[in-house]
Amino acid sequence: MTAQNQTPVTAESLQSEITRHLKLSxxxxxxxxSLYDWRMSLSLALRDQVVEPWFASTRxxxxxxxxxxxxxxxxxxIGRLIEDVTINLDVEGVAVEAxxxxxxxxxxxxxxxxxxxxxxxxxGRLAACFMDSLATLAIPAYGYGIRYEHGLFEQHFENGxxxxxxxxxxxxxxxxxxxxxxxxxxxxxxxxxxDEGGKAHWHPAETVLxxxxxxxxxGWKGKWANTLRLWAAKPVKLFDLDSFNRGDYVGANAPxxxxxxxxxxxxPDDTTQDGKELRLKQEYFFTSASIKDxxxxxxxxxxxxxxxxxxxxxxxNDTHPAIAGPELVRLLIDKHDLSxxxxxxxxxxxxxxxxxxxxxxxxxxxxxxxxxxxxxxHHRIIQMIQERHLQQTGSHVRIIEHGNVKMGELAFVMxxxxxxxxxxxxxxVKETVFSDLHAAYPDRILNQTNGITPRRWLYSCNPALxxxxxxxxxxxxxxxxxxxxxxxxHLDDASFQQAFRAAKATNKDRMAKxxxxxxxxxxxxxxxxxxxxxxxxxxxxxxxxxxxxxxxWNEIRDNPTANWTPRxxxxxxxxxxxxALAKSIIHLINDVAATINNDxxxxxxxxxxxxxNYNVSMAEILIPASDLSEQISTAGKEASGTGNMKLSLxxxxxxxxxxxxxxxxxxHVGAENFFLFGLTAQEADxxxxxxGYSRRAIExxxxxxxxxxxxxxxxxxxxxxxxxxxxxxxxxxxxxxLLSCDFDEYFAKQREVDAVYQDVPRWTRMAAANTxxxxxxxxxxxxxxYAKDIWGTASVI
Ligand code: GL2
Numbered sequence: 001m002t003a004q005n006q007t008p009v010t011a012e013s014l015q016s017e018i019t020r021h022l023k024l025s026x027x028x029x030x031x032x033x034s035l036y037d038w039r040m041s042l043s044l045a046l047r048d049q050v051v052e053p054w055f056a057s058t059r060x061x062x063x064x065x066x067x068x069x070x071x072x073x074x075x076x077x078i079g080r081l082i083e084d085v086t087i088n089l090d091v092e093g094v095a096v097e098a099x100x101x102x103x104x105x106x107x108x109x110x111x112x113x114x115x116x117x118x119x120x121x122x123x124g125r126l127a128a129c130f131m132d133s134l135a136t137l138a139i140p141a142y143g144y145g146i147r148y149e150h151g152l153f154e155q156h157f158e159n160g161x162x163x164x165x166x167x168x169x170x171x172x173x174x175x176x177x178x179x180x181x182x183x184x185x186x187x188x189x190x191x192x193x194x195d196e197g198g199k200a201h202w203h204p205a206e207t208v209l210x211x212x213x214x215x216x217x218x219g220w221k222g223k224w225a226n227t228l229r230l231w232a233a234k235p236v237k238l239f240d241l242d243s244f245n246r247g248d249y250v251g252a253n254a255p256x257x258x259x260x261x262x263x264x265x266x267x268p269d270d271t272t273q274d275g276k277e278l279r280l281k282q283e284y285f286f287t288s289a290s291i292k293d294x295x296x297x298x299x300x301x302x303x304x305x306x307x308x309x310x311x312x313x314x315x316x317n318d319t320h321p322a323i324a325g326p327e328l329v330r331l332l333i334d335k336h337d338l339s340x341x342x343x344x345x346x347x348x349x350x351x352x353x354x355x356x357x358x359x360x361x362x363x364x365x366x367x368x369x370x371x372x373x374x375x376x377x378h379h380r381i382i383q384m385i386q387e388r389h390l391q392q393t394g395s396h397v398r399i400i401e402h403g404n405v406k407m408g409e410l411a412f413v414m415x416x417x418x419x420x421x422x423x424x425x426x427x428x429v430k431e432t433v434f435s436d437l438h439a440a441y442p443d444r445i446l447n448q449t450n451g452i453t454p455r456r457w458l459y460s461c462n463p464a465l466x467x468x469x470x471x472x473x474x475x476x477x478x479x480x481x482x483x484x485x486x487x488x489x490h491l492d493d494a495s496f497q498q499a500f501r502a503a504k505a506t507n508k509d510r511m512a513k514x515x516x517x518x519x520x521x522x523x524x525x526x527x528x529x530x531x532x533x534x535x536x537x538x539x540x541x542x543x544x545x546x547x548x549x550x551x552x553w554n555e556i557r558d559n560p561t562a563n564w565t566p567r568x569x570x571x572x573x574x575x576x577x578x579x580a581l582a583k584s585i586i587h588l589i590n591d592v593a594a595t596i597n598n599d600x601x602x603x604x605x606x607x608x609x610x611x612x613n614y615n616v617s618m619a620e621i622l623i624p625a626s627d628l629s630e631q632i633s634t635a636g637k638e639a640s641g642t643g644n645m646k647l648s649l650x651x652x653x654x655x656x657x658x659x660x661x662x663x664x665x666x667x668h669v670g671a672e673n674f675f676l677f678g679l680t681a682q683e684a685d686x687x688x689x690x691x692g693y694s695r696r697a698i699e700x701x702x703x704x705x706x707x708x709x710x711x712x713x714x715x716x717x718x719x720x721x722x723x724x725x726x727x728x729x730x731x732x733x734x735x736x737x738l739l740s741c742d743f744d745e746y747f748a749k750q751r752e753v754d755a756v757y758q759d760v761p762r763w764t765r766m767a768a769a770n771t772x773x774x775x776x777x778x779x780x781x782x783x784x785x786y787a788k789d790i791w792g793t794a795s796v797i
Contacts, residue, residue, distance in 0.1 A: 009049060009089070011097035017045035018098060030102070036172065038104050039082070039112045042095065043175045046085045047216075054216040054225035060796065061140040065301065067310065067793045069134065069141040069786075070294050072287060072324060073317035075124025075266070076131070076145050076228060079456075079616030080113040081176050081215075084132075087460045089222045114169045115615045117151030118230075118266060120576075121535040122450075122642045123356050125616065126421075126779075127317055129642070132453040133783040135219030135226045136479075138797040144290035146282060147177075147213050147230035148266045155574045155613045160590030164577050166265075176215050177230070183212035185292045186236065187285050193376045200334065202377040208259040209234040210289030220455060220479060223797060231289045233262035280366055280374055287321040291328050305336045309349035313791035316353040316415070319364045319407035325351055325414030326378040326385065334377075340384055344414075352790045353411040353418050354448075355429055357639050359539070363433065364407040371405045382410060389413045395440035412437050412444070417790045419448045421640035422661040424681065428636060448786055449664055450640040451779035454481045457646045462624040464503035465651065465771070472496060482775035487768060497764040504627070504651060504767070511625035521609055527566035528757050531622055531647065532630035533614060536575040536582040539637035543585045543727060544739045545569070545630055546592055548747055549608060550707045550716075556602045565754035568607045572614035572622060584726050586610075591716040591723075619643070624650045627767070628753060631656030632746065634737040636681030638662075649774040651767040655749060657742070661777075669773035673766045677749040678742040687741055694735035697743070704743045708732075 021041040022028050028037045061068065078084075086092040099106040119125060127143065134141040153164040188204030195201070210231040218225040235255035244252035262285050267275060291314075298311055316322055325347055332343035357363070372379040386399045399409045412418050412434055420426030426447035430438045438445055459466050459478065469477060472490055477483040490496040505525065512523040523529075532545050549569050556564055571589050575582035593608035611618065629647035631638075631654050638660035648654055648665055656662045657678035666674040679687060687693055698704055708728060710716070717723035731740055757763050787793045 015098040050216045070314045072321035073127040074320040075119030077119030077124035078128045129453040129779040131217045133779040138224035138795045141226045143228040147232040177213045180212040233259045235259040322407040322411035326381040353415040365404040393440040397436045421450045425639040451782035461620040464506040481778035484775040487772035507624035528627045530628040531570045531626040533572035536573045571610040626652035629654045635659045645777040648770045651771045673769045677745040694740040697740035
């Protein structure tokens with residue numbers, strides 16, 4: 001059987017498979033089955049449907065000797081999978097019917113699935129969208145990452161402050177994966193290197209086992225399926241019996257402890273030095289296992305090692321897997337006897353690197369002594385790579401400098417292409433962090449603007465809008481999102497406009513119900529839903545949003561009977577646990593919410609909500625319900641953004657700066673459908689050169705001065721004048737992210753938003769024009785770009 005001609009699933013066949021799994025896999029009588037049991041049985045029945053296409057795709061790749069893409073990423077933020085599979089297999093209706101015949105509500109069952117939260121934010125979600133597009137486009141590919149026992153932490157608010165608890169997605173059985181005990185590699189750390197007979201020998205001190213777990217990733221209509229292979233760390237020997245017999249019961253468990261620690265937690269990014277050593281071990285652990293695995297597959301097909309670049313394209317998702325370069329070189333020299341030059345050359349032809357940030361704290365570097373201690377052989381190899389790079393290019397850029405091993409430089413030197421993630425970002429990569437390397441390798445940097453999978457971020461999460469689009473322009477957009485531009489012909493049509501508003505109203509009602517059930521909060525669905533959802537970070541400027549909220553509150557209180565546009569300000573996002581200022585921002589938002597939401601004067605006009613523990617499945621509810629998308633980062637700091645794309649695609653115009661992919665979104669949806677404000681990246685840089693710019697900007701803004709004065713007076717902190725002195729000090733003294741300079745323009749632009757929102761046909765037109773204009777931002781387009789410009793691969797069916 002091939003993937004393309006599988007027997008269609010019917011409600012009856014699915015129902016009987018669910019019942020069979022309930023009895024035989026779960027051991028439950030339907031009479032006593034819990035929600036969990038139903039979810040497991042449904043998942044298993046659906047998983048069965050994926051297996052054939054998966055086998056067929058794998059067979060086809062082997063038989064056709066097709067080049068494979070290997071996407072190496074520390075994060076895969078895949079979220080829930082039931083809905084993903086039913087949508088891609090086109091069996092959602094069938095699943096709803098089958099569950100209903102069994103007396104179960106399909107959507108309740110779906111909502112019972114925990115999110116696989118194996119990522120922090122955009123970078124991890126991008127990897128998940130890319131896996132979806134690779135499968136849809138039938139490009140043979142493997143995603144390689146870590147099977148973290150605990151994904152990103154669970155966020156709670158206690159008295160308005162973020163607290164964190166361990167996340168337990170694996171506490172219940174994870175039925176989507178297949179354990180592969182036979183696919184395991186020894187991964188070594190530490191020790192020393194000796195030279196014997198002209199060859200280097202690494203004598204490691206520690207070894208753990210990387211053991212594979214495979215999840216099939218099925219594409220649209222089940223025509224193709226790829227593999228997400230996640231590595232779990234296990235001890236090489238289960239138990240140290242010698243230690244136990246000596247009475248050292250704790251020491252006896254040491255091998256298990258080291259191993260489990262490696263794949264235990266996902267590190268929140270943007271953090272401090274904590275756990276540096278462990279993080280380096282995690283990176284090497286999954287990268288080494290992946291490289292060994294792809295080499296084994298390549299050699300098992302009877303290929304010659306020199307042919308590697310014709311069969312293998314390795315994409316490094318940020319610098320986290322940058323050790324792939326030296327690891328591949330090491331294996332080619334030490335195990336396959338290639339010369340140094342041939343090894344570097346071969347490795348480089350396989351490797352490409354995506355840069356996702358210009359923020360200095362996110363560009364990884366390791367203290368050289370730590371690095372040399374954990375990976376002594378790689379340390380030498382990097383020195384060798386550096387020497388050749390310096391000699392060949394005459395460049396002065398070193399990979400190891402001032403006692404640090406710089407992973408961005410390493411990834412750059414070892415990659416045949418380096419890409420940024422939006423047009424602006426790729427230019428800034430050339431002009432700033434990698435300007436010298438760009439001069440040495442002028443053809444290396446290119447751009448691939450990010451994208452999002454329309455299957456999850458429109459088709460699945462927004463059935464109301466999906467239905468309207470199908471009725472209006474047909475269904476060709478399901479595989480070719482740019483067809484959405486056909487909606488442009490209907491933008492001024494009154495009945496289309498009314499239906500568009502009805503779809504938005506449905507989504508707002510759905511979100512309001514969700515929030516009521518979850519937190520007991522009542523939302524005014526006739527108010528504008530103004531949404532900012534993303535990690536909490538100074539550069540993203542959630543604090544500018546909450547200061548603007550206070551300013552609006554002041555204005556309403558000054559003049560309560562004016563013609564105000566009611567708004568609900570909605571925030572969602574986590575702060576890295578070690579990032580104190582981001583945590584203060586969360587506290588401030590919650591404090592302001594407590595004050596404003598209890599003000600009888602403004603309560604029908606302004607509300608602030610911040611549901612805790614933002615994740616992918618929350619985004620799937622919030623995004624379709626949004627009226628206004630906040631993309632207000634300091635220009636030059638958001639590499640791309642992908643939430644901006646999801647919101648705009650779902651008919652939510654942006655208020656934003658010329659940053660990251662906002663620039664291209666504005667071009668595609670039309671400047672008249674985008675609320676632009678703020679300094680450009682160049683102006684922002686120039687501004688930072690002006691002495692005392694922030695204090696001057698604050699003093700010349702009566703609106704902002706008043707807000708900051710209220711915070712300083714303890715208006716939102718029960719009289720506590722010092723609760724927010726960190727934020728205030730930061731803004732007055734070194735407002736690097738230029739909140740003070742952009743604030744007035746932002747506030748004025750928000751009042752323009754208020755006015756346009758009251759002009760219902762105009763607003764509807766803008767919102768629908770956003771949907772119509774966003775087709776280019778499908779991750780299918782992005783993946784085609786990578787395939788053509790970087791990997792040299794294509795669809796194989
Ligand atoms: C990020 C960037 O901050 C974000 O702008 C970009 O959209 C994504 C995906 O390219 O990558 N970099 C990063 O480290 N995280 C991101 O979200 N976590």
